[in-house]
Amino acid sequence: MKRFRKVLIANRGEIAVRVLRALRELEIASAVIYSEADRDALPVLMADQAFPIGPAPAAESYLRMEAIVDLAVSIGADAIHPGYGFLSERAEFSALCRERGVVFVGPSPEAIGGMGSKVAARRRMIAAGVPVVPGSDGPLDDFDAARACAERIGFPVMLKASAGGGGKGMRVVRAAAELAEAYRLARAEAGASFGDDAVFLERFVERPRHVEIQVLGDLHGKVVSLGERECSLQRRHQKVVEESPSTVVGPELRRRMGEAAVAAASAVGYSNAGTCEFLLDAEGRFYFLEMNTRIQVEHPVTEMVTGLDLVVAQLRVAQGEPLGPEFEGVEPRGHAIEVRLYAEDPFRKFAPSPGRILWLRLPQGPGVRCDAGVYGGSEISIYYDPMIAKLIVWGRDRVEALRRLGRALEELRVEGIRTNVPLFEALLADADFRAGRFDIHWLDRKLGAGELAPVERAGLPDLPILAAAIAHYERAQSVAAVGGGAAGSRSRWRTAARRGGLRSGSWS
Amino acid sequence: MKRFRKVLIANRGEIAVRVLRALRELEIASAVIYSEADRDALPVLMADQAFPIGPAPAAESYLRMEAIVDLAVSIGADAIHPGYGFLSERAEFSALCRERGVVFVGPSPEAIGGMGSKVAARRRMIAAGVPVVPGSDGPLDDFDAARACAERIGFPVMLKASAGGGGKGMRVVRAAAELAEAYRLARAEAGASFGDDAVFLERFVERPRHVEIQVLGDLHGKVVSLGERECSLQRRHQKVVEESPSTVVGPELRRRMGEAAVAAASAVGYSNAGTCEFLLDAEGRFYFLEMNTRIQVEHPVTEMVTGLDLVVAQLRVAQGEPLGPEFEGVEPRGHAIEVRLYAEDPFRKFAPSPGRILWLRLPQGPGVRCDAGVYGGSEISIYYDPMIAKLIVWGRDRVEALRRLGRALEELRVEGIRTNVPLFEALLADADFRAGRFDIHWLDRKLGAGELAPVERAGLPDLPILAAAIAHYERAQSVAAVGGGAAGSRSRWRTAARRGGLRSGSWS
C-alpha cells in the first residue's frame, strides 16, 4: 500500500474545498488547479499549492487532460482527485492517469467504460440480475413483436422512437386494445421526426421516485452499499433537494436495493465511490437507471446519517487500503436533507444571478453543515455552475431536519446576488413536500402550475421605504458636508441620476 | 402545557445565538437584550426583537434583574432564557421571574438554592447517597479527632484551613507518622494567615480528572443522565478543552456516575438542564464537587455524541413537556471535542486581545460545528469574556475527532485580533494530550514548565518580508501616482512615520 504524500485536485468550487478538507485530515499535501476566473476562489486560498491551468472556459482549463496530468507529474503528486463533473467520468482520463503513473481517485477506465454506454450497461445489468425497466431490448420487428412484448411485461407500456430522445416520439399505452393504433402512430411520428421509424417498448413507470444507492469498492474486490438517497425533487432533471433515508424506503427495500447496487458495481469490477440510480415505483419495484462513476454532489446526506467520511474513504481505497468493518451493515441514523444553494432567481425563471457576494453569513449551529465554495467578497462567475454552497441539515427525524432547514435558511445572509432560497422556503411551506409525497415530475408540475408561490413574510411593509429614506437622508447630509456649494452638488447629482436612470430596470 | 410564543434571552454572545437557533426551530418569537457595547453584535442582528438594557458594564445591563423582568412583561414574553453566566444561577432571579408570571428557563429557585451553598449541598448529597470527598465535615476538635478521621478515610489526606481558600493553608499528609507534625503546622499556619486556627481534613485526590454528568429534568419529577463530559484540560480553573466521552469512562462507570448525578439532582427537586461535576481519581472513584444549575458552555459535545438538542429540550421542559423516550438510556456515539476560541494571546501570558475582527472565515465541512457569537467586522469588547466562538468537532472515534480539530483550526481565519489557536495547535502536537493522559493540573504544569511551545510550521521564513515588500512597493506606486510632488508625499510620509513610531511596540 502506498501512502499519498500529495494529491492534485482537478476541480473547482465547493467540491475542491471538500477534497481539500479530506486531504488535510489525512495529512496529505494538496494542490489545486485554477482557471483565470478562479484566481481568488476559496480552493486557491485553502490549498497548499495552486497552479494556473488556463482561461476561464472549461475546455481551455478544467478539461485539459494532458496539461493536468503533466502538472501532477511535475509537482510530484501521487494522485489526482477529479471531484464531480469535468473529467470525473471520462474513462480516457482515468486511463491517462494510469499510463502516467498517477493514481486516479475513482474507478478504473474499464469500470467507467463499462457503465458509460447505456445500452451495454443495461445488457450487463440484466446478466448480473440487476432489475432494469422491462422492455423489448431493441427495435420491434413488427406489431406482433410489440404485442408479444407488451403482454410479457404488462400494461401500461411506453412506445419510444429508437432514434428519439427528450420526450419526443413517446407514447403511453394503458391497455392492449389501444396498442395497435398507438404502434401505428408512434412509427409514423418517429419516421416524420427522426427519419427512422424504428420504435421499442418498455414498461411505463408512473410517478417514479429517483432513489439512488451509494456504493464504495476497494481495490481488493469488496463492494459495499451505504444506503439510499432520495433525489426525486428535480427541476428539469436537475436535483434540487436530496435526502437520506428516503421516506418510502424501509430496511427490507434498502437491503434489496443495496444488494442490486453491489451486484451492478461488481459486474464491472467497480472500485472507489459510485452511485447506482434507480427508479422506484409506487409498488416498491425498482429499476436500475445508470451508475454515476464518481463522488456525487449529494454525498453529504449519506455522510450525515452514517457518520462516515466518503471523500476520506475515496482517498484511502485509492491508496489500496481495504474497506474496514465500519463500512459493513451500515444503517442510517436520523435524517439528513441537502439543498443546493444557487445564484439564480426563482422569480425570474431561475435566471442565473452572477456577481460579487458582498455580504455573506453562512448558517451554523447544531445539525447544520454548510459546504461552501465561496466567501464574503468572492465572485460567482458566468463560466460555471452558479452553485454558492450546499446546505445540509441533520435531525433525529425528518421533522427535526425540516425545522433545522427552515432555521438555517433564515439564518443565511447573502447579499449582492440573488439566490434560490425562496424556492426552498416555498417547499418548506408545502404540505406534500413536508409529508414526503412527491415523484421526479412533482416539482416541474408544481412550478408549471404556479403552485409554489413565494412565501409572504409577516414583516414590515414599510421597511424598504424606511431603509431607503435613512440612506437618502444620510447621503444628503454627507454630500452637503463634503460637497461645498449647492450648485456643485446638484450637478453631481444630476450626472448620477442620468447613470442611475440608464441602469434601472424597474417601472419608474 | 403552555406553548411559548415569545422568549426573551437575557444574555449575549454565542450562547444568545445558540438560544436564538433553538427558538427558531421551535417557531417561537425571540427577543434579546443588549448593552451599549453590544448594539451591533450578532444576537441583535439575528433576533426578531432587540432592546437596549443599559451601559456596557454588566452590573448596569445584563445583571439588572428588575429591568429585565419588566422588559419581558412589557413585550409579552412568556419566558426568559438566562444562558450561562450573568443571572443564570441566581435563585432570586428565578424567584423574581416566577413572581412576575414569566417562566424562567432553568431550575426553580429552591433547586438553585439547594445547590448554591457548598456546605449545605455536601450534606444533602451525603444524605442522598451521592459520593463526596470523604472528610471531617467540619473543623477538627483536636489531634485525636484528626487521627481518627484520617484513619477512617485513609491516606493520603489533606489538611485545610477552615477559613482558607485558594490553596493557602493546605497540607498533604501521606502517612500516619507525619500527621501530628502536619496538624501542628497547619493550625499554626491557619492561625497566622487567617486569624483562625481551625482546620479540617479530607481525602487527598491525586491527579484527579474533572468529569461531569449532563442531567435533564422535566416538571413531572423525571430526571435523566445524558452521559459525561471530560473537562480536565483547565488553565487556572478555566476549562479550555472539553470532550465526550471521557477516555477513562466506560459504560459501567458512566452508568454509576449517571445514577449519582440523577440522585444528586433529584435530591433538590431539580428540573431543566444541569451538570453535576465530579472529581474522578485514577482508581475510578468519583466524588461529587458541585452542581451547575444552568446550561454549560460545553453542552455541544454532549449534543454531538447523543444527537439531542439540549437547548430545545430546555425550552420544551420549561413549557411543561414531559421528557420523551429519546432521553432514556442515552449512549454516546463517536467522539466530540470542543475548544474555546478566545481573543487572547497565548504567547503573552494569555493577555486579552480585544478589537475588531477584520477578516473572519469559520471552519465548515463534515464533523465540524462552530458556535460563534461574532461575524466579520464585529468587535471583541473589553467588557466581557473575550470568547470568539466554540469550535466543536465530531469523529467516529477520538483519533478522527482530533484530526478534524487540526483541520478545522487550520481552516479558521481570524485577523485583526489575536487568538488562542496556537495553544490548541501545541496541544494537538502533544503526546499526552493525544493519548488522553491528563488531569486537572496537567495544563498548568505544562504551561508553567514551558512544555507547550508554539508549533513551528514548515512554512516560508521569508513570507512576511515578501508580503511587506509587495505592500510597500504598491503603496509607493500609489502614493507616487496620487501624491503629485515628491516634497508633498515625503512630508506625509514623515507624519505617518511619527505616528507609526509611537504606536510600534517592537524592538526597532
Add this chain to the structure above:
Amino acid sequence: MELIARAAGRIERVSVEREGGRYRVRVGERAYEVEAHALGSFVRSLLVDGASYEVAVFRQGASSWSVSHRGRPTVVEMVDPLAHLAEATRGEGARKGRQVVAAYMPGRVIGVSVAEGDTVEAGAPLVVLEAMKMQNEIQAERAAVVRRVHVAPGQAVEGGDPLVELE
C-alpha cells in the same frame, strides 16, 4: 427632510428627522422610531420599534435605492416633493408607462424579438440573453410600445445595461 417615496406601485409622503443617533421617520400616516447602524459599506442593522432587520442598501442612482432584506430586493425611489409634483403634473400615466428594460446579468444577446415602434403584449418576448450557458428570454411585464432598442444580436452586455425602452 420631506420626501416622496415610490416603491412597488406605492407612492408615500416620507419625512426623516434625526434625533441623537435615532431617526424619526414618518411614512404616510405611520410614524416609526428607528435606530440604524452601519455594519459595512452597505449593510445596516435597523431596529424599528424593537424589531430587528438586517438590510443591504445599494444606491442605484441619484434617487433610487435597492433595499434588500434577506436577499429579496425592492427598488425605492426617494424624490423631492416638488420634483414629484412636477412629474405628476406632466401626467401620471406617462410617467408610470416609461420603462427601461435592463440586462439583469452580464451575458450576450442571442436574439432581439422586437423593433422600435412595435406594440407588445404582457409576456411578449423582447430579447434573448445567454449567460452561464443558459438562454433566458426577457419578456415585457405589461402591454407597451417599444420606444427604443439598444442592443443587437451578438452583442455582449453588462448587468444593468439597457436593452429596450418601453412606454
Add this chain to the structure above:
Amino acid sequence: MELIARAAGRIERVSVEREGGRYRVRVGERAYEVEAHALGSFVRSLLVDGASYEVAVFRQGASSWSVSHRGRPTVVEMVDPLAHLAEATRGEGARKGRQVVAAYMPGRVIGVSVAEGDTVEAGAPLVVLEAMKMQNEIQAERAAVVRRVHVAPGQAVEGGDPLVELE
C-alpha cells in the same frame, strides 16, 4: 525598487520588480516569483512559486508593516538602503537598543513599576495594565535603561499608546 527589510532580528536586502501582474522579489540571495491578489482592504492571496498563502498586511507606520499569516503577526520594517546605512553609521547598537513599549490592548494603567533613569533587567515589571477584568504585567524584554515613562496609574490607554521608552 531596492529596500532593506528588518524583521525579527534579520536584516535583508530586498528588491521588488513588477512584471505584468506578477512580482519578482529578491530577499538576500533568494529569488521569488510572487503573484499577489488583494482580497479585501488588507488581506492578500500570495502564490509564491505555486505555494498558496493568505496573509493580512496592516500598515503600522511609514515603513513598518505587520504581516499576519494564519493569525501570527510579524513586524517588518522596509527602509530605504541609504536611510538604513545612515542609521547603521550612527551605531547599530544604539538603533537596536531603542524601544517604545506600547499598550497592546486598550485598558487602564493600574501601576507603574519604574521611573525614568532606572536600570531594568529582562523580565522586570514595567507597567500593570487592567483590561477585561484581568491584570497584565508588562515586562521588559531585555535589560535596558528607562528613558521615558508616558503613563501614570489610573490613566486609560488605547491599544498602541506608548507606555515606557527603553534604551
